[in-house]
Amino acid sequence: MAYSKEVYEAVGAELQRRRADAERQASERRARMRRNPRVVELEHRMASSMRRVAQVVMEGGDRVEERMEEIRRENRAAGAEIARLIREAGEPVDSFAPVYRCAACEDTGYVSGRSCACREALLREYAAEELRGWTGMKLCSFETLDLQFYGQEFDERLGCSPRQAMEDVIRYCRWYGTSFALSHPNLLLWGATGTGKTHVSLAIAAAACERGANVVYGSVQLLLRKLEAEHFGRADGNTEQILLDCDLLILVDLGTEFATPFYTSALYTLINGRMLSGRPTVISTNLDAKAIYEHYGEQIASRLMGTYEPLLFVGRDVRQQKLQRRLHEEG
Numbered sequence: 001m002a003y004s005k006e007v008y009e010a011v012g013a014e015l016q017r018r019r020a021d022a023e024r025q026a027s028e029r030r031a032r033m034r035r036n037p038r039v040v041e042l043e044h045r046m047a048s049s050m051r052r053v054a055q056v057v058m059e060g061g062d063r064v065e066e067r068m069e070e071i072r073r074e075n076r077a078a079g080a081e082i083a084r085l086i087r088e089a090g091e092p093v094d095s096f097a098p099v100y101r102c103a104a105c106e107d108t109g110y111v112s113g114r115s116c117a118c119r120e121a122l123l124r125e126y127a128a129e130e131l132r133g134w135t136g137m138k139l140c141s142f143e144t145l146d147l148q149f150y151g152q153e154f155d156e157r158l159g160c161s162p163r164q165a166m167e168d169v170i171r172y173c174r175w176y177g178t179s180f181a182l183s184h185p186n187l188l189l190w191g192a193t194g195t196g197k198t199h200v201s202l203a204i205a206a207a208a209c210e211r212g213a214n215v216v217y218g219s220v221q222l223l224l225r226k227l228e229a230e231h232f233g234r235a236d237g238n239t240e241q242i243l244l245d246c247d248l249l250i251l252v253d254l255g256t257e258f259a260t261p262f263y264t265s266a267l268y269t270l271i272n273g274r275m276l277s278g279r280p281t282v283i284s285t286n287l288d289a290k291a292i293y294e295h296y297g298e299q300i301a302s303r304l305m306g307t308y309e310p311l312l313f314v315g316r317d318v319r320q321q322k323l324q325r326r327l328h329e330e331g
């Protein structure tokens with residue numbers, strides 16, 4: 001599994017920082033405790049035990065084993081007393097040994113020359129972080145979504161006003177983000193340009209992130225281009241794995257890219273792979289069912305139509321209305 005050079009470097013630096021932190025905390029703990037003369041005395045006694053063992057061995061005689069056991073017992077007692085004194089001083093850890101975040105590799109990132117699970121987790125985390133930065137994910141909230149841009153006149157097709165319809169959609173999306181779980185359904189946000197799909201999908205991303213989910217957000221066009229560059233060796237990275245593995249993948253603006261056989265197959269791999277591993281995906285598009293069939297063919301269309309919950313975004317173009325209102329206010 002390959003990541004970009006920057007990701008490896010960042011993970012290496014993070015592990016080094018963790019290790020240095022653990023060691024610094026241990027030496028600070030020891031320095032604080034050495035203000036107690038009893039601790040210094042006990043440490044001195046423990047340090048001299050090696051010399052005493054050597055002496056006993058050299059002197060020989062028939063009580064060697066017995067005398068060695070006595071030294072070991074003294075050592076254990078001194079160690080236990082130091083631990084007790086540290087505990088009594090209110091230190092969080094009752095030892096002078098560094099406490100590493102990962103006991104398996106002691107924050108070196110390697111166990112017997114193989115990459116430790118903690119390092120692998122960091123690599124995935126940093127790579128997802130890199131991708132988020134790369135796709136320009138900026139977070140929006142449901143609070144900043146202005147419902148007054150959706151019309152209040154009754155719409156026969158909807159059976160209510162666009163504003164009422166959108167209130168339902170937004171309530172549902174808010175629930176989706178704030179209670180995000182892997183068992184959540186896939187969503188297909190569809191509707192004309194400027195009806196708030198991007199804002200809502202970013203708000204879902206923000207809410208799910210806040211719940212601790214690993215979310216990757218990006219435009220279909222940008223992500224497919226990145227997959228293509230990596231596939232043909234023009235860039236390094238492991239975007240496909242990140243997109244398949246993240247808890248929630250949000251793909252916006254499906255249908256704006258120029259369909260190529262590579263794009264179609266990459267998209268199918270993502271949609272199908274995530275479906276098989278039970279990880280939810282949110283896709284926004286202004287294509288209707290017929291256009292999705294025409295654009296991507298049967299395989300992708302049937303997945304989207306069969307396993308995604310469609311949410312229709314209605315109302316006049318929010319951006320147009322905002323612009324008109326600003327012009328009106330300024331004029």
Ligand SMILES: [Zn+2]
Pocket residue numbers: 102103104105106107108109110116117118119
């Ligand atoms: Zn580890």
